[in-house]
Every structure is written in structure tokens, then in C-alpha cells.
Amino acid sequence: MSSVRVLVGTRKGAFILTSDEGRQKWEVSGPHFAGWEIYHINGSSVDPNRLYASQSTGWFGQLIQRSDDGGKTWAPVGNKFVYEGVPGTHMWYDGTQHPWEFKRVWQLAPSLSDPDTVYAGVEDAALFRSTDGGQTWQELAGLRSAKGHLWQPGAGGMCLHTILLDPSKPERMFVAISAAGAFRSDDSGETWLPINRGLRSDYELPDAAADVGHCVHNLAMHPERPGVLFMQKHWDVMRSDNAGELWHEVSGDLPSDFGFPIAVHAHEPETIYVVPIKSDSEHFPPDGKLRVYRSRTGGNDWEALTNGLPQENCYVNILRSAMAVDRLDSCGIYFGTTGGQVYASADSGDHWLPIVHDLPAVLSVEVQTLP
Amino acid sequence: MIRVLLPTHLQRLANTGREVQIAVAGPVTLRAILDALEDRYPVLRGTIRDQVTYERRAFLRFFACGEDFSQANPDAPLPESVASGSERLRIVGAMAGG
Numbered sequence: 001m002s003s004v005r006v007l008v009g010t011r012k013g014a015f016i017l018t019s020d021e022g023r024q025k026w027e028v029s030g031p032h033f034a035g036w037e038i039y040h041i042n043g044s045s046v047d048p049n050r051l052y053a054s055q056s057t058g059w060f061g062q063l064i065q066r067s068d069d070g071g072k073t074w075a076p077v078g079n080k081f082v083y084e085g086v087p088g089t090h091m092w093y094d095g096t097q098h099p100w101e102f103k104r105v106w107q108l109a110p111s112l113s114d115p116d117t118v119y120a121g122v123e124d125a126a127l128f129r130s131t132d133g134g135q136t137w138q139e140l141a142g143l144r145s146a147k148g149h150l151w152q153p154g155a156g157g158m159c160l161h162t163i164l165l166d167p168s169k170p171e172r173m174f175v176a177i178s179a180a181g182a183f184r185s186d187d188s189g190e191t192w193l194p195i196n197r198g199l200r201s202d203y204e205l206p207d208a209a210a211d212v213g214h215c216v217h218n219l220a221m222h223p224e225r226p227g228v229l230f231m232q233k234h235w236d237v238m239r240s241d242n243a244g245e246l247w248h249e250v251s252g253d254l255p256s257d258f259g260f261p262i263a264v265h266a267h268e269p270e271t272i273y274v275v276p277i278k279s280d281s282e283h284f285p286p287d288g289k290l291r292v293y294r295s296r297t298g299g300n301d302w303e304a305l306t307n308g309l310p311q312e313n314c315y316v317n318i319l320r321s322a323m324a325v326d327r328l329d330s331c332g333i334y335f336g337t338t339g340g341q342v343y344a345s346a347d348s349g350d351h352w353l354p355i356v357h358d359l360p361a362v363l364s365v366e367v368q369t370l371p
Numbered sequence: 372m373i374r375v376l377l378p379t380h381l382q383r384l385a386n387t388g389r390e391v392q393i394a395v396a397g398p399v400t401l402r403a404i405l406d407a408l409e410d411r412y413p414v415l416r417g418t419i420r421d422q423v424t425y426e427r428r429a430f431l432r433f434f435a436c437g438e439d440f441s442q443a444n445p446d447a448p449l450p451e452s453v454a455s456g457s458e459r460l461r462i463v464g465a466m467a468g469g
Contacts, residue, residue: 035380059430059464060380060418076384076414080422 004326005070005368006334007051008342009038012360014053016071019355021328023346026355032074033065040321040364041071042108047115048368052134054105054120062104064120064134077134081105081122084141090124091152100124100144107321109163113170119189121160125151125177127189140189143175147194147212154179154215154234161320162219166226174229174244179204179215182231184244195244199233218320220262222269230272230299232262232320237274239299250299255286261323265348266331270298273325273333273349275318284315292335294349308352309343316341321364328369336362373404374459381419381462385412390459399454401433402445419462434461 006017013031032038036055044050051067053074062081065074081102092098103123111117116133126144128137143160151158159178166172171188174195181196194211202208204215215234222228231238231247235258238247251257256276265271272295278286285291289312292305316339326332333349336342340359345352372392382389393407402425409416420427425445427433433440436450436458452458 057380059378059428060384061421061428062417063384063414079417082423 002328003370004328004332005043005048005370006324006342006344006355007041007043007071007364007366007368008336008359008362009041009053009321009364010336010340010360010362011037014038014041014055015356015359017342017355023326023328023332023344024353026344028356029071032071036063037104038363039104039106040108040366042110042366043070043368044110044115044118045112046110048370050110050115050133052108052110052118054108056104062102064105064108066134078130078136081120081128081137082139083126083144084139088144088148090148090158091150093153097149100126102126103157104159106159106161107163109165112165112167119163119165119173121163121175123157123159124153125158125160125180127160127163127175129189140185142185142189142191143183146183146192148180150212151177151180152213162216164219164221164226164229166221167223168226172226172243174219174221176216176219176231178217179213179234181212181214182216182219182229182244195240196247197245198240198247199238200236201234204234217260218262220264220272222264225269228269228298230262230264232259232274234258234280237262237299250295252295252300252302254293254302255291255304259318260320261318261335263323263325263333265333266325266327267329268296268331268348271296271348272299273323274302275323275335277317283317288313288315290314290316290337292333292349292352305345305349305352307350308345308354319363322362324365324367326367326369332367334365334367336365338362372456373399373407373453374456375404375408376459376461378462378464380464381415384414384418387412392456395454399449400446401440401443401449404449404460405445430465432463432465434463435459 002021008015013034015030039054041053049070053065055063087100089097107121109119120128127140162176164174218232229240237251239250263273290309293302316337323335333345338361
């Protein structure tokens, strides 16, 4: 019988939630790394027992933990993230240039072919790769050559928060950075191009259609259609049908097109999910109603999914890495909130149940579908 | 032996108790103690000071003999009582965050 393992990073530790394919009864393991911020935990698709976790605090800095037994035990691996060469500068809040300074790892993306190869997206924005199971890390510095001097931190910091690996073209990958935009490499991370044409940031940038500077919150793709990308931007839900060459807006009839995460159904490449948030200054659902919105048409036409979700007095946020899908026949959707709830739907979003109510604020959710 | 007190999170990382005892060859300075500590517990590299610049992490403090050595020259000798082990060097997570 198949099962699912939900990997939850929170402000004060990691939690691992497991269930059989019914996804009604859950076992909760944790907190792992109690007291530490766990920005992300992710598992290898090649070896599901190989997990990587980003562990940090303001006091003690950054560690990377690795598990080889599905999260039962962990061991710290390498935590030395050094920018290649002279780090250079990027745009600071006041328009001056500011040196690149490593702060933390936001995202860990294990390779699709080798459990010992893993990518790390960091703040200040850069991409690192390890080919020895996380023991050592090397920067893919070509990314910062993509107009890095013009990148500027957003309110959440200048973080590389999203890494997508193309399963059909091993040399292709996508990343997203706040507040720089989306970028693509077609040569295994050596060189990069901004892929932000079609984005408009009328209230955030002097040139609303600039090459870089857009506050991209999250990207998603369906593994069987990796040329189609979906984006939750600061404002606007966007879509590209040509690997980011050109984007068009698909916000349609959403009650708000501000939000953080975006996800694609495991078996329906045109079914996508977002969680509208009221605005950039009011990070909670409109009208105090927690609603996931689903489009079965790849955007523009959206339906509210509310069954099992609080429909009054709900003022949590759902952060950019806190929504994921499983790959069971009846696709499961999961998301975590800053109020410490993790919700699951075992039927593509039609019905929801909380797995847990009272965790620390949830920073990230990933799901592994186990045979 | 030099006696060093670690904050809780670093004890867990190093899988050790609150006090660790380490030997230091040559003059007993902050740098020499931290070098020896990191050699014995490599997992602590980067958690107390930056791995490249060796600057103290902003929210950590070094106390001994009722004094704060956090801003002291890391190559200056520490008091004889620390070197002899009669006083402990405390690595402290500073109060921060409200």
C-alpha cells in the first residue's frame, strides 16, 4: 500500500507527518531540531529516504542536516556557503550598492537523478550545488551575472526561494528570486537568463516591465509539461507556455491576485492552486475566509475550495513554500499556515481536514509519495 | 584544561554536556580556544563565528571572570584563571528578539 510523508518546516523545528493512502489518520513526528528555524526540508525522488533540511537561527547561523532513513535520524553535513570569487554588490534599499552577504538557505532541491546532488537557494540570492550529499557546496555563480547588480531585496530579504528542475531536460533549471524575478539556465546552471518578459510591476518598479526586479513569490510546473510554468507574483498570477520566454496573466476572477504559493495537480497539468491573500500590507485571506482557489483551465477561471477550511475569523498567511501535492491516484493537496495548521485534501481540494492544529508558524511543506 | 560552557543548542549539536574541557597548545586566547573547540567538534564550525572571516556571530557573547570578552582582541591572552581552568569561558546566546 502506498503512503505519504509530509515534510513540514516551521519557525521552531521540523515535523514529519505520515499516513497511508487514505490520508485520514496521521502520525506526527517531531519537533526535530527543536528551537531552530527550518526553512525547508526536501527528499530525493531517486532515494526517498534521503532527506535534506535547512536549519538556522539568528544566533548560530546555518546548518544543513541530512537523513538517510526517511527522517528517523539526522546528521549535520556541510554548512560552508562561500560566494565564488569576489562576491560583488547588489542594489540596496536606498539605491546604493551593497555587498553580497550569506544569510540562510531558503530552498533545497535534490537532483532528479542522483541523491548526492542537491541544489540550495540562499539569501543573499545565489544558487549553490553539492555533489557529495551536502558535505561541500559550490556556487553556480553565473546566476549572479544575470544583472545581479540590479537585484534588490524585498521585505522578506533577497532570497532565492524556488528551484525547479526540468525532468525532460537535465541541463535546464529555473529559479525565482525576491525581488529580482525568474531565471532559466539551459546549461546545468553555468549561465542564466532573466525570464521576466510579460511581467508588469506597476506599483513596485519605475519601469514596470523591467528585465529584472520583479517580486516573484513562487513558481510551479507539472513534470510532464515542464515548458509550462505558473507563477504567483507579488500581485498577479502568471503563466508561460514557452519555458518563461513570455508570461501572461491568468489571475482572472480571483478575489485577490496577491499571494505566495502556487501548485499544480499531480495528474492534471491544467489544474492549478493558489491561496489568495488580501494585499501586500494585509497578509491574510480576504474577509477572514481561508479559501484555496483551483483553476481547471490553467488559470483565469477559478473556483473557491472551502469545505473543511475556516470561513470566519481566519487571519493566517500561507507562505510561498508551504503548499505541495502528492502523487497518489486521487491527488492530495497540502498547505501549512503561519497559525501552525497543516491542512490536507485527499480529493484534489474538494474536502479539507487539518492534520495538525498547533505547530509553530509553518514555513514550508513538501510531500513524498512512497510506494 | 580549558573549561568552556556551551549554550543549549550547541550542546545538542555537539552531542555533549554543558561544559566541555579542551586542551590548548600555546597562549590561551579566544581564537586558540575556538580553534580547539571547532577541531574537536567540527559541527560547531560556523555556529560561533563566521567560517571565512572568523568574526563572532552577532548574537553570541564570550564571558569569563565576570567580564565580557566579546569585543576583545581574539589574539589577546585571556586571564590566567581561564588558562588554568579555575574559571570557565562561557559562550552565551545573547538576549535578543524580545
